[in-house]
Amino acid sequence: MTATRAWAATRKGLFELRRSARGWGVARVSFLAEPVSMVLPPVGGSGRMLAALNLGHFGVKVHASDDAGATWREVDAPTYPPQPEGGKDAEGPAWKLVQIWSMEALHGAIWAGTLPGGLFKSTDGGEHWELVDSLWSRPERLGWFGGGYDVPGIHSILPHPTRPGELLLGISCGGVWGSREGSTQWELQAKGMRADFMPPEQADDENTQDPHLIALCDAVPTSVWCQHHNGIFRSTDGSRSWQEVKPPIANFGFAVAVHPREPDTAWFAPAVKDEKRVPVDGALFVHRTRDGGKSFEALRTGLPQQDCYDLVYRHGLVVDGTGRSLLMGSTTGNLWASDDAGDSWTEVAGHLPPIHALRFG
């Protein structure tokens, strides 16, 4: 069914978006003026929803709503355990929560991915959180470093649609990690990715890859797509191996959305790499492939084609369950919608705060 509700987590609040006969519009604002780094829509459409705030002075907070954003109540935020004073465990970033970068819910669990590189799990609807120590204690963690922030972070959490306990994680910069043992055993799964930002002899090091975002096809979860710092990569074996695909105009960007039933169809929001990070020639477009990356279309209808400097961050491009409705939001506070799989776009809002994340639901 076509989505009728969506959420925009922004630098200055959480915006509820509703679809009417006139198209998408803002229906409600929560946490006005507060930075909202991520939102978890109501689970199942009507259950608990969570919002992650990042208060500049007073830290990261989590709020829960059981009435789809009408009222909110603060719950526990993830907290790192006491940091050892010495030894190997004392190395690396301080064990202090910097930001909640991702949240997902499936199979009765809620997962939060954080800076500095923590995965937290809640089994009580987000009231309390527990650090997943099996990942945090991996020695490879000390090889991770920041991508976009001073410390590494988990921006992608992909629970397997049908197999509880199986997760894929995307980490900047820490590669792709998979769990197939109830999230107690972890395996680095970034084989085939390439890191040009590393010394040449380390470019293939799986543990320092920078996948900007990973996303999978719900109906065919072995099909995983990645917008990487170095380009676009695709896996057809559930992240066991990755192959690079090369779009014709630009391969840099942050966001990727995958069709829920067509594993060969994915959308990307390209930008000039790497130091500039603006649309190519000041003209915004969306790249779409429908053949697994063999070819790409540049979709421009309805998007600004002159003097445009919008950048779409990791969580700023989403597709609904039909595979035809998309939303795209930028750091310039612009929001566009498409109802024809990206062929054409309409502006929903032009003056929102910088958009951190969009979610249907």
Place this chain on the structure above:
Amino acid sequence: MAHLVFTQQLKRFTEVPEVDTPAPTLREALQAAFAINPRLQGYVLDDQGHLRPNVVVFIDGQRSRDRRTLGDVLKPESRVHVLQALSGG
């Protein structure tokens, strides 16, 4: 007893009790306030119990220096102000 006051900016987020406490150090005085409102602790201290980078404490007009152990000594007549730094936007 030492008197503890929190910035009213915090009232936007959680209750901020004014506390009179015989606590001999800043950390113990803060704990007295956190006992009244446990949620307040996460706004003032980070995961490791250190003062948040953008929170500042003044004791009798002097800025506290020990941001990790919060061992500053309080006198019975001390006045403690917990404020946010003027940063951010």
